[in-house]
């Protein structure tokens with residue numbers, strides 16, 4: 001057994017607990033603690049660097065807020081499982097999300113979270129996933145057409161921008177049945193405003209004082225303006241979905257999009273969810289799905305370009321599974337894209353778009369033998385390979401093959417250490433949908449295109465920037481087409 005597994009698994013309070021004060025941690029200033037050292041765009045990298053110096057549990061402080069940072073897989077899994085009763089999202093998060101009309105499943109707690117989770121989950125069962133296939137296939141074909149044109153024009157594209165257009169169209173179609181078509185029409189008022197929302201919520205959540213409740217900076221005024229626009233647009237979208245359900249009552253049993261599914265579930269169980277809960281969840285679904293999926297795809301495509309042997313294997317799988325179809329058509333084909341799934345999982349292990357989760361202790365508890373008082377903030381570093389000794393072989397290398405070995409419970413299984421979708425009762429409900437979208441794009445790309453170049457302008461590895469999700473900066477994409485791919 002390795003040193004990792006010999007340690008106690010934690011969560012239950014020990015008899016003589018250590019206090020947070022006894023934990024190691026970087027030097028702090030007297031009043032502000034570590035506030036000035038915690039810069040959001042690189043926060044996860046700073047925390048990982050400190051973990052390499054101070055170990056897998058250390059302390060920080062921001063003004064009067066005590067923070068504990070953990071990075072050991074077993075501790076993280078135990079904490080994530082102990083929700084919603086022992087750990088919650090940061091306690092200022094719900095109020096900040098409400099102020100921004102973005103209060104939905106991600107921000108809800110306790111009994112309210114349980115009710116919302118039930119309502120939202122109905123939209124993610126296998127039957128619904130199947131019903132989203134036509135939308136996803138249509139949007140993926142559109143992306144292919146756009147990329148064929150770019151390949152013939154020898155254009156240099158902004159990789160992340162391209163994938164955002166894709167995921168915006170996919171999420172809009174699936175979430176509320178509207179074909180926004182940013183891939184062909186460029187602009188969408190909804191998404192132009194939406195993309196600023198969660199970075200602002202994340203920024204406010206990490207400030208020690210809610211200054212904006214007293215002082216409006218230009219960025220706060222712009223934020224208010226965006227909220228008003230979004231409120232109007234989403235109100236309209238919800239009203240239209242209600243009308244559809246009224247005209248087609250059969251859709252209550254067979255909803256065609258997530259919003260219809262949520263409205264039907266809400267009406268069916270007579271739950272006390274308000275209209276603003278529905279609006280908040282439309283926000284939540286759109287923001288939780290767009291950046292995460294697009295950024296995961298961007299990292300995966302970058303890593304595949306860096307690893308030609310893996311790319312070649314993906315090409316062979318895509319040709320064999322898709323055959324004459326340019327884009328996968330059925331869930332059966334999606335299930336057979338096992339190597340594409342392994343590539344996505346490996347990309348998420350090395351570059352998780354949520355490398356940091358933040359929680360607060362609901363009541364006094366413990367992590368291993370460390371006593372954690374109620375209200376303590378916990379930072380969970382979700383990229384264990386970056387900080388802890390790993391049981392995996394060559395943990396820093398991109399090796400999708402490791403995901404194809406049937407060893408789920410084993411110590412050296414990547415499934416044990418990698419938690420890109422979180423874990424426990426609040427595990428991401430969109431994970432199968434996300435994988436579906438990622439596999440559709442990777443297989444479409446590998447079947448018909450050559451990755452001529454995926455790099456930054458100066459050829460250095462892309463920076464990681466954390467703005468609610470972690471994305472690569474400055475990646476360009478240049479594609480060629482495989483022989484025999486028609487020009488339109």
Ligand code: HEM
Pocket residue numbers: 080105106107117284285286288289290292293296353354357420421422423424425426427428429430431433434435
């Ligand atoms: C590659 C894509 C995605 C990644 C990496 C990702 C990752 C995550 C993570 C790390 C969490 C926090 C889990 C936790 O607290 O344990 C989460 C929660 C959530 N995700 Fe995702 N996600 C992705 C796609 C999606 C999609 C497509 C949707 C919806 C359409 C979605 C909806 C949500 C929601 C609603 C929550 C909150 C769940 C709760 O608090 O109960 N996500 N996701």
